[in-house]
Structures are given as C-alpha cells and as structure tokens.
Amino acid sequence: MSPSRDTQNAISNQFGDLNLSITGLGTEYPPHQLDPACLNTLVSRHYPNSPAMDKILMINQYTGIDSRSAIGTVDHPLANMDRAPTIAELCNVFLKDGVALAVTAARKALHEAQLSPLDITHVVSTTCTNSANPGFDHYVCKQLGMTQPVEKVLLHGIGCSGGLASLRTAANLALGSSFRGRKARVLVVALEISSLLVRSELDSVNELQQTRIGVTLFSDCASALVLSNNVGAKGAEPVYELLGWDHRIIPDTEEDLGFDVDPLGWKVVLSPRVPKLAGSVVAPTFNDLLSTLPNLPPDYQNAADFDWALHPGGATILSGVEKAMNISAEHMRASYDTYINHGNSSSATIISVMDRLRQKDMDELAPGGKVKDFIVGCAFGPGIAIEMCMLKRNMNHAKRTLVTTGDVTPPETESEGSRSDGEGEDLETEVKDLKAQGEELGEKLNAVHPEIPEQGDSLSEALNGVELD
Structure with a gap:
C-alpha cells in the first residue's frame, strides 16, 4: 500500500540534517542611553502641552524600559533643530554612524567564527530605517575590506521580523x-537607527493629536551573525545549530503593522489588534515547526520544554506570547533583559537576544535552573508576518570576544509603534490597560531580575497611582 498524499507531503516537508551552524554572533549598541526622562526633556524644549502629548509622556513612564540605546544624547543636534530632520539628513547619519556600528558588529561575529572578511561568500542584510542605493550593506562590505566576489542580498519592508527573515534567507542560500x-x-547584518525619528513622530503627536508610542520604545543597534554550511575547511565550532524554520503571514493585517516612508523619515503604524494577532499565530506556527522536526528528543514537545528568544516588540507582545504558549518570563529571560536595558531595535534586536541568551548570567535565570538545549527563535513584522526557527545550542561553546576600544560612533553626531488615525480607545481604557500590563510586567521583571525585586513593585505602584477621574 503506497503512502497517502498527506503522508508524502508531511515527509517531504520535514527537515533533515541541514548541517547549518551559526558560528559567530556580534552585537553593537551605541554608547548613549536614553532614560524615560529624555523624552520629557525633548518635548519641553520643542512642543506645547496637549492631551495627546500628555498621553505619550504618561505611556513613556510605563513601558518597562529602563533605557534605550541611541547614537546620541538628548542634546544631539538633529534632535534639537527648529524642525524635524529630513530623510536626506537622516540618511547621512545612518550611513556614517550606523554603518560604523554594523562594521563593528560584523567584526565581532567574524572574530568568533574565526574567519576573515575574505572568507565570506554571501552577505544578507536588513534594515527598515534606511533606503539608500547602494544599500548600507555595500558600505559595510567596503569597510570590512571585502574584495572577493560576494553574493549580496538586502532585505527591506520586513521590519522587526528582519533579523530572522535574514537568517532564513541565509540558510536557503547556504543550502543552495x-x-x-x-x-x-x-554574514548576516541587521542595522537600525530609530532614535532620530523622534522629532517626526512628535510632530504628528503635536499637529495631528495622534497617539504615536514608537517614541517610547525604539532604539538603535547593529547585530550580525555568521552562518556556515560546514562544507570545506573546518571552521569554528557552532554556537547554535539551525535545525529548521517557519514563516507565514496573517491574512488582511497589512494595515495593522507597518513603517511608512515620510519626507521626515519613517512613521510607525500599529493597531490595537497587534498583540492579540501576534499571540494567536504563535501556537500554530510552533506546532507546525515541531512537525517538521521529528528527531527532537521526546522531552522537547511542549513550548515550556524550550528556551525562547522572542523579539521584544513591547510589553504586550512579551506577555501575550507567554499567555498563549503557557511559558514564563524565565523562558524568555534574554528577551526581557534586552527590552529593559536597550528597548526595541527592530530587526537588529532578535540577533542581540540570541547573543544575550547564551551568556552565563542568563543561564543562572533559566526555569528551574535548567538551561535548555533547544531554543525557539520568534519575531513579528509587517504583514503581519511571523518568523520562527529552531536552534540547538552548543553548551560546550566558549565565546571568543573581540576587544574594541573607543566609541564606534562620534559622540555628538548623532511592536509596537503608533496609531496613525489619532483616535482609538479613550484615555481611561488605555490607562487601565497600561496598569494591567504594568502589573504583569512588574512580576516578570522581578522573576528575571531577582537581585532588584523593588523594580517591578515600583512599576506597579506607579501605574496604580494614575488617577482616572
């Protein structure tokens, strides 16, 4: 009796031994940190009081982010002109300071992979905060000294899912x-410079009374990794093995999440439906991914059996996936740590989370004190798209760190996003939602950072102190 068509399809859709390894990772955050008070400072300098602006400043206090990494301080010249910077001015900074970050991140990844830039055969890059031609990847390769023929791919229009989409693209190239x-x-490179979009977003808050919360979440970062197909000369041992992946788009959600081009940069679009939509698609994607990996150990069958590297788009994304998958903050400890200390750096964040997860201090916070061999990577982007992958961690890997000196950017040259219609829930409902989210986030921060138990409590108390009448 021959196998059924469904059985044949299931077999053909299974991942075998791909022999793909991530042999190096590098993350480079810029030297400056913006605490919540910095947004208040910018607003007081350039904008009058208004209901929408007051709302943004209130939300800014309750994101759970302690600091956001940025290429400049609150005094950066482009953030303090008599107008928002143009897209051309933003591009100049991106190609100068941003590319410098990306080159450093790439050098870190290459160092750990024990490779020279001349060993690289392909480069896959992504950004949603620049659209120059040639793309930023051209300048990264040039500064790295790549003179050999290299197949390059630059991905655009995929936002926060870009890091994993680039890894998936790199994997398909490597398999070819x-x-x-x-x-x-x-070499996979993700670069985002979001901090200087603040004036454009605040203009919309001021002039159109829109609720644009991207100014409270987004930050700057470059991250990189090296993926090897292990053909040819033996290289560095793997940090992670890439076992498989899944990608899908939720139908008719392109208006819910986006990053629209504007003469003054890009403007984030986010509908209130995004956290619920994101949470609803994680379980079926996870189950389908597991079905393609029949050789996983028998004790890796449920979501809580794995560690998770989730893109920290915002507090509601983190808490929504936790609820949907019945996992804890400890499962996503690197995601919370990155969110708290750096904010959301769009496509570059997920590689940063993968890099952070393998650090010793993160191991100490594993659920039940047991680090998982297998890790689920997950990120959401415009579409709404979900990218998911399965990684196997090499527990014996010893990290090779490239020591750098000095700032990689000149010091003073400096999801979740926003609702674009200026309407939506009234303030009372929104503050109530923030309170609930803040209480949950406070508990999670306590779990992930037991050495600072007062942090979560103070967040909950602050939310409870907001008067609704």
Missing part, C-alpha cells in the same frame, strides 16, 4: 551552495 558542493560562509 551545499547542493552544488560549495562552501558557504554567510
């Missing part, structure tokens, strides 16, 4: 090389 019997050493 494996099929041809050729080695592949793929």
Whole structure:
C-alpha cells in the first residue's frame, strides 16, 4: 500500500540534517542611553502641552524600559533643530554612524567564527530605517575590506521580523551552495537607527493629536551573525545549530503593522489588534515547526520544554506570547533583559537576544535552573508576518570576544509603534490597560531580575497611582 498524499507531503516537508551552524554572533549598541526622562526633556524644549502629548509622556513612564540605546544624547543636534530632520539628513547619519556600528558588529561575529572578511561568500542584510542605493550593506562590505566576489542580498519592508527573515534567507542560500558542493560562509547584518525619528513622530503627536508610542520604545543597534554550511575547511565550532524554520503571514493585517516612508523619515503604524494577532499565530506556527522536526528528543514537545528568544516588540507582545504558549518570563529571560536595558531595535534586536541568551548570567535565570538545549527563535513584522526557527545550542561553546576600544560612533553626531488615525480607545481604557500590563510586567521583571525585586513593585505602584477621574 503506497503512502497517502498527506503522508508524502508531511515527509517531504520535514527537515533533515541541514548541517547549518551559526558560528559567530556580534552585537553593537551605541554608547548613549536614553532614560524615560529624555523624552520629557525633548518635548519641553520643542512642543506645547496637549492631551495627546500628555498621553505619550504618561505611556513613556510605563513601558518597562529602563533605557534605550541611541547614537546620541538628548542634546544631539538633529534632535534639537527648529524642525524635524529630513530623510536626506537622516540618511547621512545612518550611513556614517550606523554603518560604523554594523562594521563593528560584523567584526565581532567574524572574530568568533574565526574567519576573515575574505572568507565570506554571501552577505544578507536588513534594515527598515534606511533606503539608500547602494544599500548600507555595500558600505559595510567596503569597510570590512571585502574584495572577493560576494553574493549580496538586502532585505527591506520586513521590519522587526528582519533579523530572522535574514537568517532564513541565509540558510536557503547556504543550502543552495551545499547542493552544488560549495562552501558557504554567510554574514548576516541587521542595522537600525530609530532614535532620530523622534522629532517626526512628535510632530504628528503635536499637529495631528495622534497617539504615536514608537517614541517610547525604539532604539538603535547593529547585530550580525555568521552562518556556515560546514562544507570545506573546518571552521569554528557552532554556537547554535539551525535545525529548521517557519514563516507565514496573517491574512488582511497589512494595515495593522507597518513603517511608512515620510519626507521626515519613517512613521510607525500599529493597531490595537497587534498583540492579540501576534499571540494567536504563535501556537500554530510552533506546532507546525515541531512537525517538521521529528528527531527532537521526546522531552522537547511542549513550548515550556524550550528556551525562547522572542523579539521584544513591547510589553504586550512579551506577555501575550507567554499567555498563549503557557511559558514564563524565565523562558524568555534574554528577551526581557534586552527590552529593559536597550528597548526595541527592530530587526537588529532578535540577533542581540540570541547573543544575550547564551551568556552565563542568563543561564543562572533559566526555569528551574535548567538551561535548555533547544531554543525557539520568534519575531513579528509587517504583514503581519511571523518568523520562527529552531536552534540547538552548543553548551560546550566558549565565546571568543573581540576587544574594541573607543566609541564606534562620534559622540555628538548623532511592536509596537503608533496609531496613525489619532483616535482609538479613550484615555481611561488605555490607562487601565497600561496598569494591567504594568502589573504583569512588574512580576516578570522581578522573576528575571531577582537581585532588584523593588523594580517591578515600583512599576506597579506607579501605574496604580494614575488617577482616572
């Protein structure tokens, strides 16, 4: 009796031994940190009081983010002109200071992978905060000294899911090389400079009375990794093995999450439906991914059996996935840690989370004190798209750290996003939601950071102190 079509499809859709390894990771945050008070400072300098602005400043206090990484301080010249910077001015800073970050992140990843830039065969890059031609990847390769023929791909229009989408693209390129019997050493680079979009967003808050919360969440970062198909000369041992992935788009959600081009940069679009939509698609994606990986150990069957590297788009994304998958903050400890200390750096964040997760202090916060061998990577982007992958961690890997000196950017040259219609829930409902989210986030911060138990309590108390009448 021949197998059924469904059985044949299931077999053909299963991942075998891909022999793909992440052999190096690098994260480079800029040297400056913006605490919540910095937004208040900018607003007081450039904008009058208004109901919408007051609302943004209130929300800014309750995100759970202690600091957001940025290429400049609150006194950066482009953030303090008599107008918002133009897209051309933003591009100049991106190609100067941003590319410097990306080059440093790439050098870190190459160092750990024990490779020279001349060993790289492919480069896959992504950004949603620049659209220059040639793309920023051209300048990264040039500054790294890549003179050999390199196949380059620059991905755009995929927002916060860009890091994992780039990894998926790199994996398919590497498998194509494996099929041809050729080695592949793929450099993946994600770069976002979001901090200087603040004036454009605040203009919309001021002039149109829109609730644009991207100014409270987004930050700057470059991250990189090296993916090897292990064909050819033996290289560094893997940090992670890439076992498989899944990608899908929730139908008819393109108006819910986006990043629209504007003469003054880009403007974030986020509908109130996003956290619920994101939470609803995680379980079926996870189950389908598991079905393609039949050789996982029997004790890795449920979401809580794995560690999770989730893109920290915002507090509601983190808490929503926790509820949907019945996992704890400890499962996503690196996601919370990154969110608290750096904010949301769009596509670059997920590689930063993967890098952070393998650090010793994160191991100490594992659920029940047990670090998981297998890790689920997950991120959401415009579409709404979900990217998910399965990684196997090499527990014996010893990190090789590239020591750098000095700032990589000149010191003074400096999801969740916003509702674009200026309407939506009234203030009372929104504050109540923030209170509930803040109480949950406070508990999670306590769990992930037991050495500072007062942090979560103070957040909940602050939320409870907001008067609704």
